[in-house]
Amino acid sequence: xxxxxxxxxxxxxxxxxxxxxxxxxxxxxxxxxxxxxxxxxxxxxxxxxxxxxxxxxxxxxxxxxxxxxxxxxxxxxxxxxxxxxxxxxxxxxxxxxxxxxxxxxxxxxxxxxxxxxxxxxxxxxxxxxxxxxxxxxxxxxxxxxxxxxxxxxxxxxxxxxxxxxxxxxxxxxxxxxxx
Amino acid sequence: xxxxxxxxxxxxxxxxxxxxxxxxxxxxxxxxxxxxxxxxxxxxxxxxxxxxxxxxxxxxxxxxxxxxxxxxxxxxxxxxxxxxxxxxxxxxxxxxxxxxxxxxxxxxxxxxxxxxxxxxxxxxxxxxxxxxxxxxxxxxxxxxxxxxxxxxxxxxxxxxxxxxxxxxxxxxxxxxxxxxxxxxxxxx
Numbered sequence: 001x002x003x004x005x006x007x008x009x010x011x012x013x014x015x016x017x018x019x020x021x022x023x024x025x026x027x028x029x030x031x032x033x034x035x036x037x038x039x040x041x042x043x044x045x046x047x048x049x050x051x052x053x054x055x056x057x058x059x060x061x062x063x064x065x066x067x068x069x070x071x072x073x074x075x076x077x078x079x080x081x082x083x084x085x086x087x088x089x090x091x092x093x094x095x096x097x098x099x100x101x102x103x104x105x106x107x108x109x110x111x112x113x114x115x116x117x118x119x120x121x122x123x124x125x126x127x128x129x130x131x132x133x134x135x136x137x138x139x140x141x142x143x144x145x146x147x148x149x150x151x152x153x154x155x156x157x158x159x160x161x162x163x164x165x166x167x168x169x170x171x172x173x174x175x176x177x178x179x
Numbered sequence: 180x181x182x183x184x185x186x187x188x189x190x191x192x193x194x195x196x197x198x199x200x201x202x203x204x205x206x207x208x209x210x211x212x213x214x215x216x217x218x219x220x221x222x223x224x225x226x227x228x229x230x231x232x233x234x235x236x237x238x239x240x241x242x243x244x245x246x247x248x249x250x251x252x253x254x255x256x257x258x259x260x261x262x263x264x265x266x267x268x269x270x271x272x273x274x275x276x277x278x279x280x281x282x283x284x285x286x287x288x289x290x291x292x293x294x295x296x297x298x299x300x301x302x303x304x305x306x307x308x309x310x311x312x313x314x315x316x317x318x319x320x321x322x323x324x325x326x327x328x329x330x331x332x333x334x335x336x337x338x339x340x341x342x343x344x345x346x347x348x349x350x351x352x353x354x355x356x357x358x359x360x361x362x363x364x365x366x367x
Contacts (some may be wrong), residue, residue, distance in 0.1 A: 020235060022341050024349075027237045028302060032334045033341035040338065048291070052282075055294035056274045058301060062197045062267020063204050065237040069268060070275050075207025089240070093352060096234050096241040097248055097256060100227075110360055116229075117316050117360070118353035121323040122345065124313070125330025127306035132335035135299035138292055145296045157307050165330075166297050175286045176291020 002043035004076050009083065011042075013073065016068065017086030023092060025123030027065040031130040034071065047137040049074045050120045054134060138179070145179045181217040186251050186258035192216065193262030204239045204263065212246070219246065239263065255365055317363070318356055326352055 004012075015037055019030040023056040031054065038045050045053075053074050057067035065088065072084025131149075152166050173179060183189045192211065200207045205228070213224050231241035240260060247259030281287040313323040329348060333339040 018342065020229045022235060022345055023237065024235050024345070025238075028305075030341060031302075032190055032338075034338065036338050037323055048288070051295035051298070052278060052342060053275070055291055055298045056278060058298045059294060060267055060271040060274055062271070063200070063237055063239045063263060064266070065240060066267050066271045070271055073275050078272075085264075085268075092235045092241065093244055093256075093260065096231070096244050097253070099234060100230055100241075100245040100248065102214040110357060113317070113356035114360055115353050117318050118356040119349055120316055121313055121318075121326035122330045122349045122352065124306050124309050125310065125327040126334060126341075126344075127302055128327070128331040129302040130333030131299045131306065132331070134302065138296050138299070142292070145292070148293060148296035149300040149303065152297040153303040153307065154300075156304035157322055162299070163301050166301065167294050170293035170295075170297030171290040172293070172356060174296075175292065177285075177289050179289065179292050179296060 004044050006040075008044070009076075012044075012072075012080070012151055013083050013087045016072075016084050017091055019068075020091040021095075023088075024119050027063075027068060027088070027128035028029045028130050029123050031067070032126065032133045035133045038071065038075065044075045045071070051134055051138065055167070058102070058163060059171075061164075088100075140144075140178050148173065148179060180220070183216075183218060183255075186247070186254050188245050189250065189255055189263035190258040193259050194266050197265075197267050205242075208239060208242065213288045218250075260343055317360055318352070322352075322355075 015034075019027075019034060024031070035157045037052055039047060039050050050071070052106045053070040057064070057070050060066060068088045069081040069085040072080035072082070074080075076083070127144055131153075135145065135149045139149070148170055152170065155166060156163065183192065196211045197204055199211075209224055212218050213221055219227070227242050227245050228238065231238045231245065234241050240263060241261035243263045244256045247255035247257070249255070251258070278287065278291065282291075310327070313327070314320060316323050326348065330344060333344055333348070334341060350355050
């Protein structure tokens, strides 16, 4: 762990600006990169704080993106939350507004179709990577965590159960000291 | 077709829909915007969504921005985006503050580990539900599968920076897809 200093605001903001542009197919696809930079490279967060941020965001209603301000909050309080959220929103929002009419008219053109076709497998691979990055540190300390991971994945694929109930069940199982 | 009366109505509508969306807002958005309020047809919704997926940034936020922009320009875009983020933000930061109070307690640490394992499972489930859509991808299925595994391994295990992966693997696949689609269509 490394303390966050005033010299780190710039790099923090720049990181989320970059993540915004790379979040093709959703914010969660950038979670592995946020873990690599914020936890492994900078040491502003530890594995527990990173996992807690994602778990808290999944326990709340709203878009997946809200794990981003929670990460910012864990790093540097409310100013950190604002920095992370604004950084994550500005580039992609500007781009969305500028490009929506352009891409709407050209949806069937070769370039747009090639982009969608080529990026789709990468995006899905990144979601698997995001699951891995969160599950591995848990499973390394407590191997039976895999049971929860696999059980939640199976129930979510096979049934229409709302995620919030699974999260609540996970909290109970964890509070009882089983993982 | 109906229309929202004001940016304020947009804000309130997106606020309501964000609060119903645990673990993803898109299915709620489709029901609310298309079926309940009639602000978009099913086709328009699918079109906005497909544009939102091509663009960087969270899909549902892009959708809110584009829909708001369509009705009231940038004021509408801002109202819709603020609507979808405001209430979830307050709730999640309240949860984070609450967690910070008890973070050192063993029971809280256990609970957050359990929630984290479930979160990982939910993300795997999202990926597993999306993977079959690759069957409709114009690229050959074995290539899609190889690209998926490569992205997973490179970023999940070898910790390659995302920028390199998107520019390298993503860029190569997009170029290949352009060549492949042109070849399939025949010389024009």
